[in-house]
Amino acid sequence: MDLGTVFDYAAQRYPNKTALVQDNRVITFRQLNEEVTRLASSLQKLGVVKRDRIMVLLKNRMETVSVFWAVQKLGAIYTPINLRHSPEDTQYCINDAEPKIIFYEKSSQRSVMNAKFNERPILISLEQEDGDLSYQELTARGSIEYNGITCSSDDIAVMLYTSGTTGVPKGVPRFHENEYASTMAHIIQNHYELFDSTLGAMPLYHTMGIRSLLSMCVLNGKYVLSPDFDARKSLSLLSEEKISTLYMFPTMYRELLNDPSFSEFDLSALKKIGYAGAPMSAPLTKKCFELLKPAHFINHYGSTEIYTFTTCSILDEKPGCAGRPGIHQKIRLVRSDTESAVVPEPIVQPGEIGEIIVQADSIEAFKGYWNRPDATRKAIRNHWYYTGDLGYFDEDGDLYVVGRVDEMVISGGENISPTEIEEILLQHPKVLEAVVIGEEDEHWGQIVAAFIVPKDMTVTVQELDQFCKQHPKLSNFKRPRKYVFIPQIPKNPSGKILRRELKNEHFSNI
Incomplete structure (x- = not known):
């Protein structure tokens, strides 16, 4: 299943259901499909073909979502960049990906305009009279007709750049099957249902943001856009839009729950919450249970490279626990100093710390970094992905992550x-x-x-x-x-x- 087909099916299935909400603007699946089709036809006229990288430096906006789906319809590769990257890192990503087109806005204009391109892309701005074309001009030139592109499950749909804590960002190409399987796993793991809704707080340059968008599409759910995360504004949206699911970084939950106006908002519609991206402390976990009263609360442990490693949904009993392998996964713990090509026997004693490795043949797993065979060889050995994370199994067989290999104190x-x-x-x-x-x-x-x-x-x-x-x-x-x-x-x-x-x-x- 390719992502363009996923979107087409959703638009055909419930065309009048709300797809997007931003500020006072409400867009149905039919309206979104019309916008996406016009955009796809216009991009095709600019020469966009299968496997072209389309780089996106935009906040979570309706335009960003439209670009995402138009790129999927054309078999091109959605390549978003973290807006908080330094100008140097942004330039590195641009020249690494070699995009045909870059979409940008006012907040990312400086990084784009100051970049030294190896090969100059077409620049499309959200601002009128800026760039080679504006987004408005692009869509105005489009039509409801375009030459459909056939994609296979092993074509690249998305390339995300890992933020990392050291070194330059690494491009992570993700196939259509990776994204589809990860999304279905996400829906199952989070107990999502048809017509659920979510707050689009996670940026669409992050795997968590992509997962929220795709999940709502599959379920014909409502995706409420939040270009700039603000705790009070988010509380207002959660209440006004009666949002049923939330998936964010722990730091976002902390800001939400600590906002002085928290008690003023009715969050009774919010039933399912989850977090990923960083550990959540036991006190914050407890506060989430007390104030949000979720029917389902999950810790999702994974990465850009392999979406799901493990999940835990018994956080009331085991706060901070990473739980058991996802539905597509197998994990092991090995001695962290292992460098041999042959994977050693897993550590089996409860409580003993080892490096967490994940089966690299999973349908959720990437196949290697973009232009970085050295990094691929280091990360993937004998069909196992070495996470660099340290963890241990408790006596029940549940995983706890305790840090990074290079952060262990000896x-x-x-x-x-x-x-x-x-x-x-x-x-x-x-x-x-x-x-x-x-x-x-x-x-x-x-x-x-x-x-x-x-x-x-x-x-x-x-x-x-x-x-x-x-x-x-x-x-x-x-x-x-x-x-x-x-x-x-x-x-x-x-x-x-x-x-x-x-x-x-x-x-x-x-």
Whole structure:
């Protein structure tokens, strides 16, 4: 099943159902299909053919959705870029993908206009009288007729660029079958139903945003666009549009629940919530249950490369748990120092930490990075994708993710998981955020250093140290030996902590 066909079926099935809402504008599936067809015909006149990359530097807007579906109808490759990338990273992605066309808007204009192109693409702006063409001119030139393109399941539909925490972004080509299978898994895992609705808060340059859009299309659901995430505006949309599902980063939930106006809004229609992209602390998980009262709450653990690794929907019993493999997956834990081509036997003892590897032959899995055979060889070995994440199975066989291979603290020969200590520090009433990193030490190899964003500025090193000493779940050798109070934690756009940046900025001063 190719994505263009998925969209055509949805438009034919329930043409009068609401497809998109943005501000005061409501678009049905029939109206969206007309816009998409005009856009596809116009792009075809510009010479867009199968496998051409169409790069998109747009916020979550109706135009972005229309471009996505028009690209699918033409068998081209939707290639969105993170709007928060530096100009250097944006230029790298443009020249790596070599797009035929770039769509951009005012917020991304500077990065596009300042880029030095290896081969200049056609520039299409949302602003009138800007670029080679405006979006309005493009659609006005279109018609309801275009030459249909036949796509197979192993044609590339989407190429997403991983944000990463180090190095340049990597292009991740995703086939039509990858996107379709991942979407069906998402619907099943989140208990979505026909005519559900969701808030389009996750950017459409991120795998989570793509999944929300595709799920609503398959189910003829309502996709409510949110170009700029704002907690109060999101609460208003959730209430006014009676949105039934939500899928966001943990940081977005924190902003939503901590907004002073939260109690003013009726969120009774919201029944199913999920998160991915970064860990969610136990206190925030508990707060989600208390304030949102979801009928279904899921932690989705996966990546751009392979959409689903595992899911957990018993977060009331096991907050932070990553759970069991997805419906298309097989996972293993192996020793993190393994470099051999032959996959070793999995670690079977509950509680023992190893690197999480995922079956690379899954229908949800990519086949390799764009123009990066070196990175592909490192990531995929003997049909297994090496995630770089560390985890352990509990006695029930449920997975817990405890950090990254290169973030494990090794002190006195003992492996110490930063996540374990961070969860304990977050239980202290005066701690808002906590990050644990290993600092080089001549005697121990490394010592545990804790970076704290205070909730209460009266917090002291002494009371945090005493709290850790007395905590029943923290061994003494894992206790932080240094504390640093900082105003905020550096994070990438998906909310993942930039530990390397934290190290570089602070370790010379502590």
